[in-house]
Amino acid sequence: MSHACQCHTSEHDLMPAPYSIMTIEKHTPLEWTFRVQTDLPAQLGQFVEVSLPLVGEAPISVSDCGDGWMDLLIRNVGKVTSALFAKHPGETIWLRGSYGHGYPIDTFRYQKLLIVAGGTGVAPVKGLLRYFSEHPEEIEQLDMILGYKNQESVLYKREMPLWRETHHLTVTLDEGQSDGPYRIGRVTEPLQELDIRDIHATRAIVVGPPIMIKFVVQMLQDKGFKAEQIWVDYERRMACSTGKCGHCRMGNIYVCVDGPVFNYAQAQNFID
Incomplete structure (x- = not known):
């Protein structure tokens, strides 16, 4: 494998x-x-x-x-x-x-996967996008909704043609003109429009600013996703990386050791 x-x-x-x-x-x-x-x-x-x-x-x-x-x-x-x-x-x-802990790639393999990421939050999932685009036979369906501030801030333009060719890619811009492959608006708009026919067989990853994660996860739950079907990636000031300095502490959780990738069944209980 x-x-x-x-x-x-x-x-x-x-x-x-x-x-x-x-x-x-x-x-x-x-x-x-x-x-x-x-x-x-x-x-x-x-x-x-x-x-x-x-x-x-x-x-x-x-x-x-x-x-x-x-x-x-x-x-x-x-x-x-x-x-x-x-x-x-x-x-x-x-x-x-x-x-820390990364993405459980074997959990996503041969499943339906939805990735919603914003800004530099696209970086932690870029490797997953590359991998499943180069190995499309290892994923049943992959929907990607990536959001950026404007056209000048779009990351990974060179890789996007392959992502579009092998899977379903939507790129949103918060501001500017609708130009070519981009659409104006927030990531929540194409997510709301997305027709997910088999919710129970779909996994979701959400990465980006905390406020974006909050609204996207809520929207996913409104669509019928259970907490255990969702993974989130939390970025905090991980100074020591050993759980000693406390800069990344959320309640009794240390993001540097216990994360930064969490299943939402656990993350929904965090105290920030």
Whole structure:
């Protein structure tokens, strides 16, 4: 049985190690994908801590991975990420991880799957979209609803033709003009229109800002989804990645250790 990443979980190493940048893909002025040459164990949906000596460290989701490489979508929003944007292919960055729990890909295989993601929340599911687009025989049906602020902020434009060819893709823009493959509006609008004929045989993944997750999950439940059919991905300030610092704590849950991917049967009880 094939897997999305040619790697498996193992004991986490708390010491960062140097790895070489293979390529940098610039999606927008603020969001670039760094492909790093690494054999770190990883699952789609987990995260790593990316650091630069004398600068700092930041948690970054594993957006895709394979045999000897890992993709990290990095948004330039602070000191560490700004320093990363000054790097070039062939130079070195430091990683430790991977941490947390990723997506249970075997649970989705040969099922009907609905993915609703917004903004940089598309990054944690990008590897799943790639995998099931390259292996369409391993998924019964895949519906993707991806939302962005405007046309300039759309990520993964290069990959979208394959996603459209193999599955059902809808891309929404919060603002701007309806142009080509995009439609104006929120992700909740095509979701409301989506005719899901077999709710009980469908699984759903929701990733994005907390307010988006809240409304999308509520809409899914109104459509008849049970909590155990829904997975959510929570992004918090995962500073230590070991459940010690408490920055990502939600009640008695530590997102860095217990997540960031949760089944909603558990997540619906979280106290934020």
